[in-house]
Amino acid sequence: MNAISKPGLPAPSYPPHARTYRYDEVDREFLQERIAEFTGQIERRLRGELTEDEFKPLRLMNGLYLQLHAYMYRIAIPYGILNATQLRQLAMIARRWDRGFGHFTTRQNIQFNWTKLEDVPDIARALADVDMHAIQTSGNCIRNTTTDEYAGASPDEVVDPRIYAEIIRQWSTLHPEFTWLPRKFKIAISGAPHDRVALQVHDIAVQAKQNAAGEIGFEIWAGGGLGRTPILATRLRDWVPEEEFLAYLEAVLRVYNALGQRENIYKARIKILVRDLGEEFRQRVEQEFARLPKQRYRLDPEIVAQIAAHFAPPPFAALPDNPAGFAGMLAGNAEFAAWAGRSVRAHRQPGYASVTISLKPIGGIPGDASAEQMEAVAALAERHSFGEIRVSHVQNLVLPHVRQEDLPAVWQGLREAGLATPNIGLISDIIACPGMDYCALATARSIPVAQMISERFADLDRQHDIGECFINISGCINACGHHHVGHIGILGVDKRGAESYQITLGGSATNDAALGELVGPGFAYDQVTDAVETILRTHLAHRRPGERFIDTYRRIGLAPFKEALYAAA
Amino acid sequence: MPLLENGRLVADEWVRVADDAPVPDQPAILSLARLRSEDLAGRNAKLGLALDPATQPEEIAALLPRLSLITVTLPKSKDGRAFTQARALREHHGFTGEIRATGHVLPDQWRMLLRCGVSTVEVPEGADPAQWERSRRLVDIAYQPALGAAAPLGLLRRRLETV
Ligand code: SF4
Numbered sequence: 001m002n003a004i005s006k007p008g009l010p011a012p013s014y015p016p017h018a019r020t021y022r023y024d025e026v027d028r029e030f031l032q033e034r035i036a037e038f039t040g041q042i043e044r045r046l047r048g049e050l051t052e053d054e055f056k057p058l059r060l061m062n063g064l065y066l067q068l069h070a071y072m073y074r075i076a077i078p079y080g081i082l083n084a085t086q087l088r089q090l091a092m093i094a095r096r097w098d099r100g101f102g103h104f105t106t107r108q109n110i111q112f113n114w115t116k117l118e119d120v121p122d123i124a125r126a127l128a129d130v131d132m133h134a135i136q137t138s139g140n141c142i143r144n145t146t147t148d149e150y151a152g153a154s155p156d157e158v159v160d161p162r163i164y165a166e167i168i169r170q171w172s173t174l175h176p177e178f179t180w181l182p183r184k185f186k187i188a189i190s191g192a193p194h195d196r197v198a199l200q201v202h203d204i205a206v207q208a209k210q211n212a213a214g215e216i217g218f219e220i221w222a223g224g225g226l227g228r229t230p231i232l233a234t235r236l237r238d239w240v241p242e243e244e245f246l247a248y249l250e251a252v253l254r255v256y257n258a259l260g261q262r263e264n265i266y267k268a269r270i271k272i273l274v275r276d277l278g279e280e281f282r283q284r285v286e287q288e289f290a291r292l293p294k295q296r297y298r299l300d301p302e303i304v305a306q307i308a309a310h311f312a313p314p315p316f317a318a319l320p321d322n323p324a325g326f327a328g329m330l331a332g333n334a335e336f337a338a339w340a341g342r343s344v345r346a347h348r349q350p351g352y353a354s355v356t357i358s359l360k361p362i363g364g365i366p367g368d369a370s371a372e373q374m375e376a377v378a379a380l381a382e383r384h385s386f387g388e389i390r391v392s393h394v395q396n397l398v399l400p401h402v403r404q405e406d407l408p409a410v411w412q413g414l415r416e417a418g419l420a421t422p423n424i425g426l427i428s429d430i431i432a433c434p435g436m437d438y439c440a441l442a443t444a445r446s447i448p449v450a451q452m453i454s455e456r457f458a459d460l461d462r463q464h465d466i467g468e469c470f471i472n473i474s475g476c477i478n479a480c481g482h483h484h485v486g487h488i489g490i491l492g493v494d495k496r497g498a499e500s501y502q503i504t505l506g507g508s509a510t511n512d513a514a515l516g517e518l519v520g521p522g523f524a525y526d527q528v529t530d531a532v533e534t535i536l537r538t539h540l541a542h543r544r545p546g547e548r549f550i551d552t553y554r555r556i557g558l559a560p561f562k563e564a565l566y567a568a569a
Numbered sequence: 570m571p572l573l574e575n576g577r578l579v580a581d582e583w584v585r586v587a588d589d590a591p592v593p594d595q596p597a598i599l600s601l602a603r604l605r606s607e608d609l610a611g612r613n614a615k616l617g618l619a620l621d622p623a624t625q626p627e628e629i630a631a632l633l634p635r636l637s638l639i640t641v642t643l644p645k646s647k648d649g650r651a652f653t654q655a656r657a658l659r660e661h662h663g664f665t666g667e668i669r670a671t672g673h674v675l676p677d678q679w680r681m682l683l684r685c686g687v688s689t690v691e692v693p694e695g696a697d698p699a700q701w702e703r704s705r706r707l708v709d710i711a712y713q714p715a716l717g718a719a720a721p722l723g724l725l726r727r728r729l730e731t732v
Contacts, residue, residue, distance in 0.1 A: 033709065033710065036707055037707040040704075050675075054646055057646070171713050174708065175713055177684075254656075296714045
């Protein structure tokens with residue numbers, strides 16, 4: 001069956017300059033084959049030829065997850081990059097097969113919470129029409145690789161991480177050996193010295209670098225993860241040459257697949273193996289790496305060059321920084337200036353900027369976007385950002401390449417769509433997992449806590465005064481809301497039938513990664529917001545001028561916060 | 570259990586021998602403990618090993634020259650250690666005998682087992698070989714090098730020649 005070619009797969013018409021990986025017929029044919037395979041598996045399940053136990057891993061690795069009320073369908077947005085055509089299609093799917101909303105996740109994916117099993121093949125085909133899929137967004141396999149939402153735009157970027165994220169995507173897609181791992185497996189890659197991808201909490205973290213000779217190589221870390229046993233990653237290697245990149249990843253995965261725990265689901269992540277084996281883990285990886293046939297797993301520089309071509313810079317115009325239209329608006333319109341102060345970020349190309357779009361309106365559901373909002377963002381991207389959109393790991397969207405002179409128009413467009421909340425990096429820019437509202441594993445509500453906190457601090461002047469502070473909320477110990485690495489982390493647990501919220505302080509997911517410290521006994525549902533307020537008041541009372549919450553905390557420690565929170569009791 | 574190879578059910582010349590049963594003078598699959606403890610020096614019939622999922626292939630390296638068959642096992646379909654065992658046996662130890670997948674194997678896994686170097690699979694009583702074959706052929710494109718994979722089509726892609 002060598003020469004089969006399936007006719008009639010139309011090439012989607014893309015915005016001309018969007019720097020997404022462009023599928024060719026082989027990629028499209030692969031998706032069609034995979035849809036046929038999964039459709040067949042659903043049919044076998046419906047006929048009873050597969051037990052639910054047998055079907056479960058198959059549906060999970062195709063993105064279908066059973067929640068509290070319905071199936072959730074999680075769609076891959078490879079390393080968080082979308083073009084306008086794809087975002088419009090997601091809006092269409094939200095309208096036609098969901099309730100008019102989509103939910104962007106911390107893995108830069110999107111999920112639909114109200115999916116019917118029988119609709120899945122149709123949705124999968126609608127995704128394939130725009131070169132998208134839901135493969136490996138769930139299950140014990142290699143998940144969507146995440147990267148910097150400002151890739152290709154950020155001034156501090158050394159290596160473009162999209163190229164290697166795409167290489168990992170292809171290599172890990174239906175990997176014959178690593179599709180039945182002990183547990184899920186998440187890889188993140190950064191190509192900038194400033195970590196914007198939470199490297200330290202990933203199963204494998206890749207820091208792409210350049211040496212003095214201009215060669216590209218990778219620093220590799222493994223064994224980070226949150227969940228009930230939060231552990232930061234361990235460095236395995238300072239430098240893996242580009243040609244051996246996939247060989248090294250193979251070696252790490254082989255050691256994990258062979259030795260990772262399989263009996264106890266809570267001990268099955270690679271972080272436990274790395275912790276338990278210590279230096280022996282690294283030695284085993286090195287041993288495996290030394291003996292695997294390098295030629296077979298060699299990453300050909302020609303392949304890298306071909307993939308890199310997909311991510312060549314868009315045709316930027318030669319423009320000055322701070323054009324009059326932008327500078328004048330900054331000086332003359334306080335509302336615009338407040339938004340720009342939070343949402344506009346420096347770009348490597350003079351005259352351009354990146355715009356972060358807040359999906360955290362006051363009192364809203366963090367990460368949710370309506371079909372209309374997705375369409376509005378798609379239109380703005382087409383007009384102002386070469387047709388490109390990014391999803392950030394804190395559940396916001398990004399227009400990566402906007403002309404500074406267009407910023408007032410972009411702001412207007414976002415305002416009309418209800419997407420111009422000037423709160424990026426402030427306390428209402430909250431990460432929250434779905435919690436009790438959707439998730440079958442939840443022990444407490446998560447979204448409503450985010451909404452209460454956001455409403456309490458609705459006054460944006462007050463938010464600005466408090467300054468940068470990240471609140472992360474999880475609805476159970478599985479930590480999907482990354483509470484351990486929030487400056488303020490909130491974990492909802494069940495305490496004798498009532499929700500109780502444990503608060504940690506001082507977590508961080510960036511270069512200075514740290515796990516938060518528990519302040520003390522938990523708070524009831526209706527006390528959490530007061531507790532957060534007390535914490536922030538304590539910060540304001542102690543901070544030095546301009547000091548961020550996390551820095552105040554590091555300077556003064558847990559005690560003053562503890563005292564303020566529990567003194568009255 | 571019926572044995573599937575190259576799309577058809579084939580006769581199985583091997584017998585599995587319990588640890589307390591005598592070793593017959595025909596192709597026999599033994600446990601690792603038995604292989605290590607039994608004096609098999611004078612034996613002419615072929616030998617096979619039932620490899621436990623927890624045993625690393627390097628632990629049996631010294632035995633490999635004597636073995637014509639190794640079974641790798643999926644205790645549950647989602648337990649994928651056999652994939653790495655098979656690959657290591659082929660890639661690191663140059664094992665050229667039969668590698669047989671046993672246990673709770675789904676037709677959906679057959680293609681991937683083959684790409685990791687497995688040669689035969691024990692299928693449930695009454696299994697339809699045609700269905701296994703269809704399942705195997707459903708996807709004939711792959712993005713990574715593997716055992717038995719064809720020449721590259723370009724980029725990371727390989728069309729599967731052996732499919
Ligand atoms: S942290 Fe718990 S409640 Fe929240 S999404 Fe994860 S499993 Fe569900």
